[in-house]
Amino acid sequence: MSLLVDLVLVALILMAAVWTVLVRDRRDAVIAFIVLGLLLSLVWMRLYAVDVALTEAAVGGGATGLVLLRACARLLPVEAEGRLPGPGTQIAAGLLSAIAAAGLAAVVLSPPVPYPSLAALAAENIHQVGLGNPVTAVLLAYRSLDTLLEKVVLVLAVIGVWALTPDAFWGGAPGSLKSKHASGALDLLARVLPPFGIVVGIYLVWNGADHPGGTFQGGTVLAAMWLLMMMADLADPPEIRLKRLRRLVVFGPAVFIAAGFAGIFMSGWFLSYPPDYAKPIIVAVEAALALSIAVILGLLVAGPAAEPPKR
Amino acid sequence: MPEFLYAAAALVLLLTGLGLMRMLWGPSPADRLMAAQLLGTGGGAIALLIAIASGTMAIIDIALTLALLAAFAAVALTLGEPGTKTRAGEGEQ
Amino acid sequence: MMPAQVAAPDGVLLILALMLPSIGLLAIFVLGHSRPERIALPVLAANLAVALIVALQVGHSGQAATYRLGGWLPPLGITLRADGLSAALIAMAALILFVVAIYARGNFASKAGGSESRQPMVFWTLLLGLSTALNTVFLAQDLFSLFVALELLTFSAVPLVCLEGSRETLRAALRYLLFALAGSVLYLIGVALLYGAYGTLDIASLHQVTRADRATSIALGLMIAGLMAKAALFPLHLWLPPAHAGAPAPASAVLSALVVKAPFFLILRLWFDVAPQPQPVIAGTMLAALGAASILVCSVLALRQARLKLMVAYSTVAQVGYLFLVFPLVMGSEAAVPWASIGWTGGVLQLVSHAFAKASMFLAAGLIAEAMGHDRIDDLGGAAEAVPISIAAFALAGLSLMGLPPAGGFVAKVMLLTAAVVSANWWIAATILAGGLLAAGYVFRVIGRAFADPAGGAPPPKAVARSRELAVLSLAGVALLLGFLPLQPFAYLGIGQGGMP
């Protein structure tokens, strides 16, 4: 019976994906992609990857969708939809993609037996980091270097987006996100939802140590609330020269790196945690990271500065 | 009981899917705006049904996130609306 | 799993190689300082010191230096490892980045007391970002960490391309980003399939267990295809010339010298350390054929460019093509292990000598353009008088590209040529020779114009700082010095290869 859910889900996903690629209108493609993101979060749930499902719901349904929709709103009057290539290219592209998909499908259909897994190894060691959620243990302990470098990627992405600021506007604020049409409903939503959202965000971060959830999921929800307030004109996008803002961006990565070096002195290795204090250290690092992620995601959506700094 | 809840989840999914198709094909942009809305409620219901059916309470948090962000997506969608002209090309202020 | 061993001091240096530039870029970002080069230069100097010490220690001990992050053993944890090749490459990258930084003070030094301005802040942070990225690419032993490293590279490199902000550079940057992202995602699919097949992403562990089956071939095929797009191998090279030519000179130098080498290095790792041996001959031949096409097509295109920087950029695609000749040459050699063959050594030497030569060439092109006010090759008359040292550096670096003695490129190309002849790959030998001739054509065209009389009515050339010219010359000098290496496989590059300690 539960396989029925899977079959329906796969059918819907394929429909949304085909729609995303084939629909003529750009904005319809984005909407179909958002729908796909929400459906995928249900897939992750069916795969019992709840942490990923939360991330996909927050990012796919929230952040990515907003970025793409903003782009559509600004592109529509300017850019033509572009002309598709001729039938020869289309057929060649179709063939190439079909071959790739067929090859991948063949791999899926012949899994190795027994299926390799690090689950046992992850379970054996989890007591050393004092966490209940194995995914958090991977992100913050076993493979913490990836997580740390990914935070550097995020800071570089902020710099990369800011790099697109016209010289005259450097230091100023990103363009307003506010909706062109004032609306009481939006205003109400942006006043009532954020308190809920902040509680949920903090809950997800806090809960992430032992249950599904974690920094990124919580941080994204927090970012969504900030963006909602910006869209309802209850908060202005901050000027990019602000020291306070930049400290918030760097805070999480800096705490993480500091914890890493502290590990060398406390237990011998960079990014190792002394077993007795592992959990509090990890939770502290996660909290700092969630704050930075919320700010970074908000800034990435807001984009480069669009007005000169105020004196 | 789990079997019943799974079946209910599949049915909600199917109905949501039908609704989605309607939205995507629907004649007006507003129909597409409703798609995210629909997935917020439908997706939330499916997540809750599966959470209880499979006994994985953590899945409730997914429903919570979906519910929270469904409204967000609706706002984002109205934000994504072209301010200067409609799809048909007539001017609008 | 308690930490199984005490951290060796050389291991900690590997951490510093990753963290120093990261800390530097965070510091510049958070301080909003008006003079970011004051943070970046010392950090890059320290980074150079770290890289050199690592390289010396590896040579001294004759063993690879390793570090297990958090004390976790693979396959659960991530290992950093500097074998002979990695150590040589991080030293190369650190040296080039440092010299480029000295040169770039002329482009991106900000005025004292002013507020932060865009170009210096972005340039210096991203230069440090590149340093982190390259060190991670060369040191990480985990296929997913390498994916993150590739993304670090992309996110640092793309905004450098459009630093100037003109429409054309923005377009070039966007195209670069799209190619890079497509490459990344193909690589990522391969990583997923390998994990599904073997349950580990650690290169040393994979080396032991990979089988020649369908999943492995498809995974490696996708990863290599993605990396080819990032390394601008023909016919996926279209993004490179406008991107590298549009960036400011110091950025172009780093992009051409170092950034395109990272994906090639990963292909090398996948080919020799991950893929089940022996490799199918057809795959190696295909890579080499694409490399040969890169050499011939892009050398001809370089000859036809009107702009100096575009010419140098096309030359990059051609010179990267040489690297891909390695695969059939190693298969055809009789050496017991790849790194004992002259084909492999020649390829690595080509990588290093091209890095120095091309960095020098792009920086020289930048100075020439600054002095003359343009970079139209046909109107370069008088450049030899205006910026003699830069023209000399350009010529010396050109020797390396042509493969003439005594340049490093000469030794590299002779080794590749010998390997081609020994393994009876005559078409490869012919391509190497033809590529050399074409390179001579485009380099001499520039030198010839530079010594011509200045065109009447041209504005007088501007002066450029002597220190910057010397920086350019020093890089060309290193490329030249590499030419005095003996024509044989080096034991140093073999340290720690093939899963040995």
Added chain:
Amino acid sequence: MSVVLDAFTVITVTAGLVFFLAGTVGLLRFPDALTRLHALTKADNLGLGLIVLGLLPQCPDITSALKLIAIWVLVQFAGASASQLIAQFVRRNEPGP
């Protein structure tokens, strides 16, 4: 006791499903965007409400039950605001019905 609770769950969830069905039929059949919106919000929210109500007795702990109720409240509120926004959008973009 448990049989009674199970029966309650089956009945309420089934009623919820009927509302979802009604909503979907409305979406498919109603002639214009505003009426479709009406079908969507009313039916779905009632449907979700009934499903939440039906699932409450099955919750193993009080926290989950509270979360379920919170989700329902959230969807009520967010759905109402969102449909306001969509209705305003419809009014701006389409000549009145």
Added chain:
Amino acid sequence: MSAPTLYGLCAAALVGIGLFGLILHPTPLRKVISFNLVGCGAFLFFGIAARRGAGAGFAGDPIPQALVITGIVVAFAATALAVALILRMLEAGASTVDAKPLPPDDLSP
């Protein structure tokens, strides 16, 4: 057919559909969306590896799950950067953003 296999086939299809869009569409925004589709497929491959590797009391192997979370973050950052570039390019006055090859003289030094 087991659920992971079904979703694995779905992932393969997503990659195929996304690649098709990546090659087909001339405009960069559509290419970015297609890139995200391929990315979703790639993540799903990790997902089935996780589910098939369930064991030791976990419903899934946690390592691939963590990798996906990192991957989603990076893909989002890439999307944001690409979109910012596209918008900036329009502001800089490009009438079209089709990825046509540049004429050689289009670049100033």
